[in-house]
Amino acid sequence: MKPETDSRWFTELCEEGGSALSLQIREKLHDEKTGFQHIEIYSTTHFGILMVIDGFVMLTSLDNFLYHEMMSHPALFTHPDPKRVVIIGGGDCGTLREVLKHPGVEQVLQVEIDERVTRLSEEYFPDLCESNNDARAGFYFGDGIQWMKDAAAGSIDVIIVDSTDPIGPAAGLFSAAFYRDCHQVLGERGIIIQQSESPLLHYESIIQPMHKAMRDAGFSDSISLQFPQPCYPSGWWTSTLAGKEDIRRFRANDAQQKGFPTRYYNAAIHQGALAQPEFFLSD
Amino acid sequence: MKPETDSRWFTELCEEGGSALSLQIREKLHDEKTGFQHIEIYSTTHFGILMVIDGFVMLTSLDNFLYHEMMSHPALFTHPDPKRVVIIGGGDCGTLREVLKHPGVEQVLQVEIDERVTRLSEEYFPDLCESNNDARAGFYFGDGIQWMKDAAAGSIDVIIVDSTDPIGPAAGLFSAAFYRDCHQVLGERGIIIQQSESPLLHYESIIQPMHKAMRDAGFSDSISLQFPQPCYPSGWWTSTLAGKEDIRRFRANDAQQKGFPTRYYNAAIHQGALAQPEFFLSD
Numbered sequence: 001m002k003p004e005t006d007s008r009w010f011t012e013l014c015e016e017g018g019s020a021l022s023l024q025i026r027e028k029l030h031d032e033k034t035g036f037q038h039i040e041i042y043s044t045t046h047f048g049i050l051m052v053i054d055g056f057v058m059l060t061s062l063d064n065f066l067y068h069e070m071m072s073h074p075a076l077f078t079h080p081d082p083k084r085v086v087i088i089g090g091g092d093c094g095t096l097r098e099v100l101k102h103p104g105v106e107q108v109l110q111v112e113i114d115e116r117v118t119r120l121s122e123e124y125f126p127d128l129c130e131s132n133n134d135a136r137a138g139f140y141f142g143d144g145i146q147w148m149k150d151a152a153a154g155s156i157d158v159i160i161v162d163s164t165d166p167i168g169p170a171a172g173l174f175s176a177a178f179y180r181d182c183h184q185v186l187g188e189r190g191i192i193i194q195q196s197e198s199p200l201l202h203y204e205s206i207i208q209p210m211h212k213a214m215r216d217a218g219f220s221d222s223i224s225l226q227f228p229q230p231c232y233p234s235g236w237w238t239s240t241l242a243g244k245e246d247i248r249r250f251r252a253n254d255a256q257q258k259g260f261p262t263r264y265y266n267a268a269i270h271q272g273a274l275a276q277p278e279f280f281l282s283d
Numbered sequence: 284m285k286p287e288t289d290s291r292w293f294t295e296l297c298e299e300g301g302s303a304l305s306l307q308i309r310e311k312l313h314d315e316k317t318g319f320q321h322i323e324i325y326s327t328t329h330f331g332i333l334m335v336i337d338g339f340v341m342l343t344s345l346d347n348f349l350y351h352e353m354m355s356h357p358a359l360f361t362h363p364d365p366k367r368v369v370i371i372g373g374g375d376c377g378t379l380r381e382v383l384k385h386p387g388v389e390q391v392l393q394v395e396i397d398e399r400v401t402r403l404s405e406e407y408f409p410d411l412c413e414s415n416n417d418a419r420a421g422f423y424f425g426d427g428i429q430w431m432k433d434a435a436a437g438s439i440d441v442i443i444v445d446s447t448d449p450i451g452p453a454a455g456l457f458s459a460a461f462y463r464d465c466h467q468v469l470g471e472r473g474i475i476i477q478q479s480e481s482p483l484l485h486y487e488s489i490i491q492p493m494h495k496a497m498r499d500a501g502f503s504d505s506i507s508l509q510f511p512q513p514c515y516p517s518g519w520w521t522s523t524l525a526g527k528e529d530i531r532r533f534r535a536n537d538a539q540q541k542g543f544p545t546r547y548y549n550a551a552i553h554q555g556a557l558a559q560p561e562f563f564l565s566d
Binding site: 018022 | 292304305307327329544547557558559
């Protein structure tokens, strides 16, 4: 099988892994070049709706719950009392939906550079957008890096960087300069969490440099949480937490009594995701 | 991209997932039809050596450590004092190597139906076979189902079912009849562990029926452990433990002081793998 166009399959090539994932499709539902990127939406045979940006799988109906839950609840149950949350990226609104499940959260701002991602998600992933009308939710369509430069010091409790891969427009979201701005914008117990790619394919190229950049920016601790994400290269993914205080403990009792539905996350899963594979420890 | 032969890629189609994984190859190193199955060996660009049986990826050099460690150490650190171990399948010898890292183990018998798998592994995966000459290791090339029928009652501490998917010759390894034989062959604190496919793709079709079959066979408890396995469909895999006693606790202190190298497994990873995704709990 070679990487060629076949109307029955969408294929994402992962050059750094020498691998490719293909999903069988029923039809292409949408194809649009926005001012920022190329967005495609497909209906698949087994993974539900598929959104692709610039050739990379962003999410599918079937497995996005893993990513969205692990990008939100670990950070929110680690901060002692999160009230003010900002999501950088996250245009599909799936992370926003999870954050809004926390009753203590008072405001969530989603800072997405490309409004079309959100508008298409409203159309094709209505489940993920079901909380978009929550009075606590805000939407700003603009540059997350600039937003972070301009935000008031100490004004945010949790920053969630729900971005595309560290190439193209999102590259700046993986830099120490950006993390320094995040550090300043966060309150004294503030936490940042960012998607940080695959332990198998990107440990040395992305995960380790991210930790270094976060610590260089002033965060006292950082740790990568692992979780499955079948539609991304290798099926094994991480989110990296950094904080001004201890981030290895979390409000486990609150997580156990979370009082809202999830499909993957719970307190035991949170604790398990903090477990570091042996090869993380030997470096 | 469509599922057709291209000499630069090996592709495994996963029909029940509507997905396919492709690995970029340098060359095909071996192609053989044994009396049991079709074995192919490739050199890949990023995943090292790849073994394929009947079109399904069995293992790669890059990521087999995840599977082999999670098929062995959780069971061995759950049993209070494992001395006698049998591996059903496991012809690549990777599980055998991990089991032999436990100094308390006195004998390990690998019961593989197809001797050619082991001979080819000796040639192409020498690392996995590095302990094959250990005096505690034994090799029997024959039918694991029949072996289990014939084995003496109470003669084994840990049974590891390291088999192919539950189709073809391995189908009988997923049956209550087989588990009843295992139950009889195990000592009073005996434990069985078996690979049990993907939580995303096979939860209802394989994982849940396996638990039912194991309990029907007399095991008092069973639990599925999750771990990443990038070369298998969805990249998210499980091994299912069943025992005659509590299997949710393990010798954590011994695991913390294991005294042998691993790349993924450690005590925290073991505890984390026992965490059940929320959708496992709601059924």
